[in-house]
Amino acid sequence: MRAMVLAAGKGERMRPLTLHTPKPLLPVADKPLLQWHIEALATAGVAELVINHAWLGEQIERYFEDGKRFGVSIRWSAEGEPLETGGGIRKALPLLGDAPFILINGDVWTRYDFAQLALPEGMLAHLVLTDNPVHNPNGDFLLTDGLVGNPAAGQVGLTYSGIAVLHPDLLAEHPEGAFALAPLLRAAAEQGRVSGEHFRGAWIDVGTPERLADADRVARG
Numbered sequence: 001m002r003a004m005v006l007a008a009g010k011g012e013r014m015r016p017l018t019l020h021t022p023k024p025l026l027p028v029a030d031k032p033l034l035q036w037h038i039e040a041l042a043t044a045g046v047a048e049l050v051i052n053h054a055w056l057g058e059q060i061e062r063y064f065e066d067g068k069r070f071g072v073s074i075r076w077s078a079e080g081e082p083l084e085t086g087g088g089i090r091k092a093l094p095l096l097g098d099a100p101f102i103l104i105n106g107d108v109w110t111r112y113d114f115a116q117l118a119l120p121e122g123m124l125a126h127l128v129l130t131d132n133p134v135h136n137p138n139g140d141f142l143l144t145d146g147l148v149g150n151p152a153a154g155q156v157g158l159t160y161s162g163i164a165v166l167h168p169d170l171l172a173e174h175p176e177g178a179f180a181l182a183p184l185l186r187a188a189a190e191q192g193r194v195s196g197e198h199f200r201g202a203w204i205d206v207g208t209p210e211r212l213a214d215a216d217r218v219a220r221g
Contacts, residue, residue, distance in 0.1 A: 001165075003046045003102035003114070005037050008054040008079050008088050013208050022056040024106045025063060026212060029219035032063065033206060035070070036219075037104050042071040044115035046102060050095045052077040052088045086181040090171045098168060105162025109215035111202040112163055119165040120195045124188045126165040127196040129158035130203045140182075141189065141196065148189050148196040160185075161203055 007024040014023055024034035034051075041049060049072050053060050057078055067074030077092040089103065100119040112128065119126050127148050132139045139157035142149040151157045170184055188194050204215045 001046060001100065001102055001117070002048040002050065002096055003041050003104065004050045004052070004089060004092055004096060005034065005104045005106050006052060006085060006088060006162075007034055007060060007106035008052045008057070008083070009107060010055040010082075014212070017209060017212070018055075020056075022053070022060050023206075024053075024060055026206075028109055028206075028212070028215045033109060033212075033215075034060065034064070034106050036109060037106065038064065038067065038070050038072055038074075040112070041102070041104075041114055044113065044117075046114060047072050049074045050077055050092050050101075051075075051106075052079055052083075052092055054079040054082060081178070083178045084180050086171060086174065086179040086184060087177055089166070089181065090174055090176055090179070093168055093172060096168065100165050100167045103164045103166050107206050108162045109202075109204045109206055109219065110161070110163070110199075112161070112199055114163075117163075117165050119167060122193065123195045124167045124170040124191075124193045125185055125195075127185070127194060128161045128163040128199050129196050130161045130199050132156070132159045133205060135205070135207070141185075141194075143196045143198055146195055146197070147192060148185075148194040150186050150189050158198060161199060162205070163199075 025032045075095050136159050140160045142157045
C-alpha cells in the first residue's frame with residue numbers, strides 16, 4: 001500500500017515559527033514533524049510515499065530528497081496554488097495509482113501503528129478516530145459497530161485523527177481544483193461506505209505553538 005502525507009499547509013496559526021520554516025520541518029524531539037510519519041511508515045513496511053507541498057515546499061524537498069536515506073521512496077506533488085485537502089489529493093492521484101492508499105495529515109504527531117491499516121471490502125474510506133481534544137469538544141464523526149456516521153444536532157462524536165485509508169474512487173470523479181475532503185467523507189458516510197476505528201493512543205494535532213510543545217514533551221517521554 002502506498003501512502004500520501006499532506007504537507008501543503010501554510011501553518012498560519014503557528015506563526016511566527018512558520019514565517020521562514022514550513023510546518024512539516026518544525027522540530028519535535030529534535031527531528032522534523034514530517035520525519036516521524038516517514039519513519040513510522042517505513043517501519044510499517046510502507047515504502048512508496050507521495051508528499052504534497054506548497055508553502056516553502058522547496059525546503060521540504062531539499063531536506064527529504066527522494067527519501068532513500070529514510071528507507072522509503074518519495075514522489076513529490078508540488079502545488080502552485082492552495083488546493084485544500086481534497087484538491088491536493090485529487091492532483092496526486094496519478095502518483096498514487098488505482099489501489100487504496102494511506103492518508104496522513106502532516107501536522108499531527110502520533111504513535112499510531114500504520115501496519116494495521118486496511119480498507120474493508122466495499123468501503124470508500126476507513127477513518128482513524130480519537131478522543132476529542134479540548135479544541136474540538138464535539139468531535140467530527142460517530143462510530144457505531146465499525147461504521148462511521150455523521151452526528152445529528154447535539155450529538156457528540158469522535159475526532160478525525162487525520163489518518164485514513166482512502167479508495168481513489170472517493171475523489172476520482174471530482175473536478176480538479178481546490179476543494180475540501182470532509183464533504184466527500186460525509187457523503188460517503190451517508191451511503192454507509194466509511195468504516196472506522198477508535199485509536200486511544202498518543203495523538204496530538206500540532207496546530208499551535210503550544211501543541212507543538214506538547215508533542216515535543218510527549219515524544220521525549
